[in-house]
Amino acid sequence: MPDISIPQARRIVVDTTGAQIVQEESPATRDSRGIYLPHYIEPVSHIAIDIGGSLAKVVYFTRSNLPISTTPPQSETSSPFLPPSESVFIPPLSSNGASSSSHIQSPSLNPHSHAPFDHSPPQRRPALNGALTPGVLSEDYNHHHASSSSPPINTISPSPSSKGKLSSHHSKYRRSSLPPPLPGGLLNFARFETEHIQDLIAFLQDLIKSSASANRVSLEKMQKNVKVMATGGGAHMYYDRLKDELGVEVTREEEMECLILGLGFVSKIPQEVFWFSEELVYKVSHTSTSTSAQPQSPIKLTIPASELPRPSPTPPAYQVTFADTLDGTDSVPHFPCLIVNIGSGVSIVKVDEDGSFERVSGTSLGGGTLWGLLSLLTDAENFDEMLLLSEQGDNSAVDMLVGDIYGSDYSKIGLKSSTIASSFGKVFRKGSNPEERKKTFRQEDIAKSLLYAISNNIGHVAYMNAAKYGLDKVFFGGCFIRGHAATISTLSYAIRFWSKGTMRACFLRHEGLLGAIGAWIKNVEPEPELQPQNGKGENGL
């Protein structure tokens, strides 16, 4: 595997003109099963839940004036399954729109590498580094997007100098309005398996209880003030249970709308949207994997993001390219685009330039399929282990390639010997019974073959839909990809192959959280009583 730095979800600070990364994540233990609660003592005001078929994603908003600088304590509660956590810190905003914080991002590392975090000190001020903050982008949006006629939606207030639209979907604020800014705070994330919904509920109960203590109010009063919004299928399935067991009012938000909202928001976070260069796709896709006993070494970090070259017309080879390292004023708006949300299943949503959207397609061959198949065919105990297995696999031991059938290129129709003709196509031949056959094939090879099969198929279906609607950008969301190089390169390659290079596959660091973040956005209201310099409102929330 080449040395690549895959961008990971990370600490985000949201100021009231949008988001910017101002602080590095704490070097908490990267145990994917550990809960990460950087501010469990902070009062919670908003909780957004996206309950999918397999995973329930939680976004909870805690309010604080202070940047995070201490190592968060490990929770003693049960361990919900958690991704490398990011938190969103919202500093109070001065009226001129400048953030009071000067911390800048540093890259975090691929969790699969189990390497320590990079503690490089912040090097650039947000306003001067050309990094794209939503504050800056908002001005671009004034130029690029017409107002939509969407109904009024409460959203983060704009600063005087911008429309403050989180996406062109929310263009209701005009330059002349001056709604007061939101107080600073933090967006925290957690994840659970939907099958263990009781763990999620217990977690939220704890959160609300802790918030009541931190606020020195009764639980009942806390429950009256906490807002919970739920999206995803489980918002319907578990609505009554959430209401009853949390004792709070629960709002149900439409899934696709939250997805689009979330995408519009996160896509403005600096170094959020990224893609693989052609060379990087090729290198990852075509690295011959040895089937010898030596396991592959994990992906190592090479070039820290802080040392990425300045914007240039030619993206550096073998590098992940961020959407916003391009010259800020030339940044291409993300809409119109196709969103492919890969969860248990796959939803494909077309988004128009003005942010209106329509679910146009989908496929049932998604993350749940791969997870289910590999849970029977390998000893891996969770999805991350399955991905690790695949990194050491050689799919040609299991797949029937064009070369296996034809003995040479089938170049007349543009196929190469190494093209997969039939996924898993070699398996039926070997051995006289299932047990014997299973011993013939390595779990690593099986894992890689099926990862390729599912990813290639999603890329193919995504391409066909993008082509049908004349779109050249495909965003991949959902918890399936989770920064895995082979998956990203497979999806990227599929898009490039079928489109003959005219389309691009884009990825997001907060890919699995789009729905939850969107649900949060829909329900965050500005507080009229707040003064910009004073982060706390009078009601203590």
Place this chain on the structure above:
Amino acid sequence: MPDISIPQARRIVVDTTGAQIVQEESPATRDSRGIYLPHYIEPVSHIAIDIGGSLAKVVYFTRSNLPISTTPPQSETSSPFLPPSESVFIPPLSSNGASSSSHIQSPSLNPHSHAPFDHSPPQRRPALNGALTPGVLSEDYNHHHASSSSPPINTISPSPSSKGKLSSHHSKYRRSSLPPPLPGGLLNFARFETEHIQDLIAFLQDLIKSSASANRVSLEKMQKNVKVMATGGGAHMYYDRLKDELGVEVTREEEMECLILGLGFVSKIPQEVFWFSEELVYKVSHTSTSTSAQPQSPIKLTIPASELPRPSPTPPAYQVTFADTLDGTDSVPHFPCLIVNIGSGVSIVKVDEDGSFERVSGTSLGGGTLWGLLSLLTDAENFDEMLLLSEQGDNSAVDMLVGDIYGSDYSKIGLKSSTIASSFGKVFRKGSNPEERKKTFRQEDIAKSLLYAISNNIGHVAYMNAAKYGLDKVFFGGCFIRGHAATISTLSYAIRFWSKGTMRACFLRHEGLLGAIGAWIKNVEPEPELQPQNGKGENGL
């Protein structure tokens, strides 16, 4: 399962104006592993082989004046895997184009039902029943199709009253030419696993040797006169081996071209092309399968094809509909169309009205994938057993349905509770280790889930390509379907669902033999010395 009669591949007689079914198959044992050689004593003149990734299909032409009336002997040789065999009998043709034979087809039965064959006597003369013979069709082709500019291709000679085109691709003969007709003969079929190519070669060696005996010539002389044409990937892989071990000249034919040629030919055989009515698709797709211990009874024959109602504007419900039971003069030409050839992998070929074609797409999730997965996840020993397992399965035990995630219809985006959201999506949850999980799920349910997953995906990709090229007819070929009701209905449903009813999925009884038949067609030459009334040429072949 509803009572439906799935058309099966069957005995075909080819007269020199094309093909018509004139004789019923013999009630040979329907052991799929048995070899069926109705005329192994007949001299072979042409052998066409289509060697795919998993299966090698053989078409061999034997020449004979006599209709087949005796039960063919069982071969004592090793048992290549064989489908319900069809043979093609070519009676000598009189100069006025009328066939000397008056045998008419009777339906054969679904091999899965293990029911005896229907011996209903022939009831109609070919010329009077409205059945579509290529002879009749050729005249239609004069009306509907312009001459193509294809290079001269040797093909079955036309009668004086028709162009004799086997497809609009071969329109080089004009009304004024009177090439002599081909002598009568028989097209026989056999099938082997490509992995056991030595069995195929041994079979062909026997065939050639037997032909030499029957002709009372030496083996060497026989080898000089037998023509072998090979297509498929294996034509390249095994070219040298075929030449060396058979001692004959081997022609390699291009795969896609043979596919189209074969389709053009077989599509004119009466009751070859069929589709499921909407009601039948629904009935097969939505039959709730009990998961109780009682196995499902096999599909039973109800209405023999000979009793099908006369053509009407409303196809009968719950019936397979044949393309040619429509009024002959209104028959819709089959081109342009999309061909989806489902073998180990899937090739998707666009065919224009004039017969020119282009491979436009494909997917690696094909028959080989299903075969491979089920070979590890079930105890089934071959693909037919896997299909039988699936007939008794309930996929909702294994798949995550929309209803499982949302608790109700997600009707806003047109999904029903019963729609599969994530194939195999329930599997990862259960049990603490793979062995325990495997015991939790029935093999039947696993088989059905994966059959649906693969078939639905193929239907989806096929639809998208048909839509892209403005085609409303999709032919499914290849050995994957083999008359299995659930597969046919799944593919039909997918096409109808995605196209909102504007497209139709068409199936062929000789679906797996298109390439081999096409290769045969390309190499059959008329014999100038033959007199129409005398079937045998002077050279004894």
